[in-house]
Amino acid sequence: MTSNRSAHPALIALGAVGAAGAAAAVWGIGIERYLFTVREATASALAPGSAPLKVLHISDAHMAPWQHRKQDWLASLAQLQPDLIVNTGDNLGHRDGLEGVRRAFEPFAGIPGVFVHGSNDVSEPSPRNPLRYFSGPSKRHRKAPELDTAAMDSFFTHELGWTDLNNTAARLEVAGNTVDFFGVDDAHRDWDRLEDLPAAIDALGPRPDGASVIGVTHAPYQRVLNDFIDLGADAIFGGHTHGGQVCLPGFGALVANCDIPLKQAKGLSTWTHDHRTAPLNVSAGCGHSIYAPVRFACRPEATLLTLTAR
Numbered sequence: 001m002t003s004n005r006s007a008h009p010a011l012i013a014l015g016a017v018g019a020a021g022a023a024a025a026v027w028g029i030g031i032e033r034y035l036f037t038v039r040e041a042t043a044s045a046l047a048p049g050s051a052p053l054k055v056l057h058i059s060d061a062h063m064a065p066w067q068h069r070k071q072d073w074l075a076s077l078a079q080l081q082p083d084l085i086v087n088t089g090d091n092l093g094h095r096d097g098l099e100g101v102r103r104a105f106e107p108f109a110g111i112p113g114v115f116v117h118g119s120n121d122v123s124e125p126s127p128r129n130p131l132r133y134f135s136g137p138s139k140r141h142r143k144a145p146e147l148d149t150a151a152m153d154s155f156f157t158h159e160l161g162w163t164d165l166n167n168t169a170a171r172l173e174v175a176g177n178t179v180d181f182f183g184v185d186d187a188h189r190d191w192d193r194l195e196d197l198p199a200a201i202d203a204l205g206p207r208p209d210g211a212s213v214i215g216v217t218h219a220p221y222q223r224v225l226n227d228f229i230d231l232g233a234d235a236i237f238g239g240h241t242h243g244g245q246v247c248l249p250g251f252g253a254l255v256a257n258c259d260i261p262l263k264q265a266k267g268l269s270t271w272t273h274d275h276r277t278a279p280l281n282v283s284a285g286c287g288h289s290i291y292a293p294v295r296f297a298c299r300p301e302a303t304l305l306t307l308t309a310r
Contacts, residue, residue, distance in 0.1 A: 056082035059239030060285025062093030078107035088239035089218035090118030113162035183216035243284025
């Protein structure tokens with residue numbers, strides 16, 4: 001005698017959840033983190049009468065030497081012929097990461113660029129419990145081995161011709177436009193010295209008529225964004241958030257690892273402070289920590305942002 005008994009509904013549901021989780025892990029670890037994309041956007045930010053400025057915003061490469069697909073993709077972006085590169089940090093992701101960074105960025109030599117540091121440009125990444133990000137911005141719990149930041153900076157400044165904006169300001173001529181830049185070192189590690197910026201800006205001399213102003217930060221903390229607005233930024237660039245890295249489809253980022261509103265953790269939005277508003281572009285970045293090799297509903301990206309006259 002035989003009998004047919006239906007499986008318990010709870011077991012069926014549990015099996016379905018497990019299968020969905022496994023499929024999501026396969027997608028996020030094995031597929032999506034390699035689906036590099038260029039996000040294109042336009043924002044009115046430059047002084048009236050300015051020529052359009054095509055800006056390639058690159059962030060959070062977290063480069064390891066074996067990541068050849070990412071290196072090849074980044075190198076290919078030179079074909080976009082941007083007028084300006086804005087690099088918002090965390091380029092290194094391994095003690096030998098500069099090898100991959102050089103391979104990725106060498107085609108940009110001669111294109112004007114600016115950069116700031118993230119913490120992983122200074123110290124090696126370390127394993128972390130990802131659940132801790134849900135309790136607020138991550139904290140540094142132990143001293144990690146230092147990276148060769150000076151060698152990376154030398155490559156950027158002397159070989160590529162980029163300008164270091166860590167807690168300072170600079171004036172550049174870009175595609176026929178005079179642009180004043182200022183930036184800060186990683187605010188996530190409290191390395192930003194916002195109090196130094198007014199003097200650095202004053203040292204540039206009187207701002208020419210028709211000049212535009214761009215602020216650059218790695219971590220887009222609200223205190224930094226507010227000060228940038230107060231200092232006259234016409235546009236602001238940030239990174240650090242990874243766009244949430246693992247997102248909920250239809251909702252977006254679940255964490256930002258800083259105090260920026262989650263809805264602004266990725267993409268082009270605006271930031272308003274004291275009755276003044278400027279475009280804000282936060283890059284989701286093109287990499288990840290070697291200890292968290294996953295992207296879900298948040299493709300690795302660079303941004304081609306065309307700034308136009310207001």
